[in-house]
Amino acid sequence: MSVLVAYKRTCLLLLVMALGIAFAVTDLRVATWHALLPLFEWMETTPMGVVGKTWGAVFALVQTVHLLAMALLGGAVLAADGRLLGLVLTDQPLQQVQAQCHRVWLLGLLLVVASGLFMACGVALKVYYLEVFWFKMLALTAGVLFQWFVRRPLVDHYGAVSQGSLRLVAVASLVIWFSVAATGRWIGFSG
């Protein structure tokens, strides 16, 4: 029992991973997908959906904001993870770099989600049937959770944790955000 209390974060993580695997391999995943169809149908009827479908110029403008926000977010990730790997900004204090990059990352994330929501409304039924869209949503969710519940707490304990664990987390973070960007671009090429 004391081990569960002392390692509650690790236990919670294992529980979340087990639930995620159970969700992925059971019928619950397909049932959830079917249950979400009315939501996506409704999204196309919202003002954002109508504007996105009707005025291509507005959609293109919002898409530009989306891509610039992705560049902002990606830049923050590259700088923060590059510092953890000891590749860039090594003359700056690690925690100062992480704190400043986190603020930029947060701004990028807010812009990405807001512009992405608008774009998704315009092409809701198209993306609903695209497998890669769901992988992007999965990667984005994993990236946000990873940033908040794994990466930041580890950086907060800088000095008490090993350099190897910081580097592994940096590599995993880069892989997640690369996947978010790559699957996002894939959506653009699909359908």
Place this chain on the structure above:
Amino acid sequence: MNASAQAPANRATAARDVQLAALLASAGVLVAAAMYWWGEIQSVLELLEMAYG
């Protein structure tokens, strides 16, 4: 053990917990990403083979 001695011990335990969780999460991410991208690359290779032999 008094309170002043317990605090560093608690911090060390918290750091171990955070580090273990980070290692497990990172390993999970890397394995999942490797499986996903391996599958995607294989499907593209199959398409190229069908198209060009």
